[in-house]
Amino acid sequence: MATCLMFLGTGSDVGKSIATTAFCRIFKRRGFRVAPFKAQNMSNNSYVTLEGGEIGRAQVVQAEAAGLLPSVDMNPILLKPSYDQAAQVIVRGKVATQLSAMEYHNYKNELKQTVMESFNKLAEQYDVIVMEGAGSCCEMNLKDNDLVNFEMAKAAGARCILVADIDRGGVFAQIIGTYNLMEKEEKDLIIGFLINKFRGDPRLFDSGIKYIEEKTGKPVLGLVPFFEDIYIDTEDSVAVQVDRRPPKELADDTVNIAVPKLPAISNFTDLEILEREPDVVLNYLSRANQLTDEYDWIILPGTKNVMSDARWIKQKGWARAIKDFAARGKFVLGICGGYQLLGSRVYDPHGVESDKGKEIKCLGLLPVTTILEKEKVVQKVTGTSILTGSRLRGYEIHMGRTTAVRSSGQPFARIHVPGKKKQWEDGWVSEDGRIMGTYIHGVLDSPGFRGEILNRIRISKGLKPRKPRQGRLGRFKQYDRLADHFEKYCDVERILGQMGL
Structure with a gap:
């Protein structure tokens, strides 16, 4: 032993x-x-192992x-806080149940x-x-x-x-x-x-x-x-939520990226690779009025509770700020829950994140709707960006099924599970290519895609294109x-x- x-x-x-x-x-x-x-770990910052576990x-x-290689045995119990005092309980990589704090306290012995x-x-x-x-x-x-x-x-x-x-x-x-x-x-x-x-x-x-x-x-x-x-990599969103430092200074010769501090933010490590690009300034913003015209790109990260965060972005003025930002021809990306927020509506017929039968209006920047489902999708994926032609690699962790309701625009990517032939289309992109949504966590770790989008922004600002920095293998x-x-x-x-x- x-x-x-x-x-x-x-x-x-x-x-x-x-x-x-x-x-x-x-x-x-x-x-x-x-x-x-x-x-036992409590974190909304999770990853998919080769076994297909979280x-x-x-x-x-x-x-x-x-x-x-990571294994579910290294973290057999994962708690993912969802709303109020409840958490999703992941046992050996699979969703077991959702419990309140007191219910989980009594469940531990099992x-x-x-x-x-x-x-x-x-x-x-x-x-x-x-x-x-x-x-x-x-x-x-x-x-x-x-x-x-x-x-x-x-x-x-x-x-x-x-x-x-x-x-x-x-x-x-x-x-x-x-x-x-x-x-x-x-x-x-x-x-x-x-x-x-x-x-x-x-x-x-x-x-x-x-x-x-x-x-x-x-x-x-x-x-x-x-x-x-x-x-x-930082362990959990606590590092983002408690960070009281003022936003980093923006400049005309930098690519300036805004990220809203969603209350249920998850898998924010998707964005850390951007901070290693020498001319990128990335700020997590608490208030909608911080989203000034100096920013070039807003990224909506994953969220453990898209229903509650959809209400939050409306109540706190973020919905109007993001729509105005997009209307000015700025770039927008939503990843996983952020992708769902970019759509027109999210439906929760099974009460996955709210009372059964509830639905909520979202940003309406992409012509898609989402239905939250009981079964969680947890899998590694690879494929190609339809927008840029770049190779992509990452993973999916989500409870929703998102479909296009209009033909305006195109899918974001064509992907498949590594080693399997079946392909499907993921995400959606606006007709002008500036508003993008995808379920692929780690999409920005793909240097070809990251470099292409950053260079589109640089060129739009009159800056010279750059080669992307080394990807996550540098870690x-x-x-x-x-x-x-x-x-x-x-x-x-x-x-x-x-x-x-």
Whole structure:
């Protein structure tokens, strides 16, 4: 059976996912067969595995860092918040049910066997499992039904590192407070602490490390500086929603892209490749009045609840702003739920996202309508853009069926499942080619398509065309850079020693 290392957190978004990714790469580079594991993830940022299952994006990144193809066993339970306090429950890659927070709390015990089956399958195949907890490991009101933190660590016999985020402040309370909430058996699993997102001169924190170690009797195993030049997919939309930085400055010689911060935004990593183009400025906007004429392109990303987000864009003035933007000849792209929003109406006869029988009016920028269905489409796809002739590759995750109701325009792409002959047409494009909608997540990762659309915008502004930057394959170099960063600032040899490796 595998030796296990688990990263637990003092809270959400402290760096558990990125530490897990780094150590997957570190172990791989040292010759270990290593795999990631997170028993339960809550995220609307998901991905389709080769098995045709849906898992959290963070575990995909961790698998790639470990040199593996992602598998549903790496994230057997995925919760996708949908509306109010409800979430879609994905079990081993497939939709199982939709439950409220309280219903899920009572349902957890039924999932423990599934979690352990997935874990044991991995533990039999690999030398090392790098595990990730969820949120705070010491939520006292939730510990009785714990599925992902200390109960999982105990079941796996994992050595644990507690991760804290010094950038948000209160790191002493984070670490010492969390540690003091642990029971003796839990404290015995902790081999030390990792302090993440440090800024400044580390010598100024020497006394801080000494204080933590004296108060807990456990070592600080890493003081990891904040980085901004290593590009790793962000785990969840929380990073977008809580980002309070002002929008980046727009210029006449840049391609300026606006993205509305939809309340149920999902799979926003579809857009991250654009930010790596040197002359692209991409801003997530909170208010409709921020969509000025300086922007060239608006992209509506995926949404976990198109019904509620359709109401939101109307109530907040976005509907009028987007229609006016399109009327001025600007470029518009909708991906998945964003594509559905570009159509005329969405119908929900089965109550997938609302009360049964409801329908809602959308933007009407494309002549399509959507019917939400009970069965989710989850599959990898490849094909060709009808608009540009570019090769496309990506994946579909959606609950709707969208059809054209008028012949104005043309389909976006002709696609098929890799290895299968059956083809079908996806999405829709306006007659002038400026308004586009597609179900293909990852469509912008295809350099030919991305480069063609960006060059159309550049030419319309009187700018010179450019070759697109390297696609997502460049991310594999980033995993090595991340591992280098953590190796430099963590006591990796001591961690290995504590694991008996």
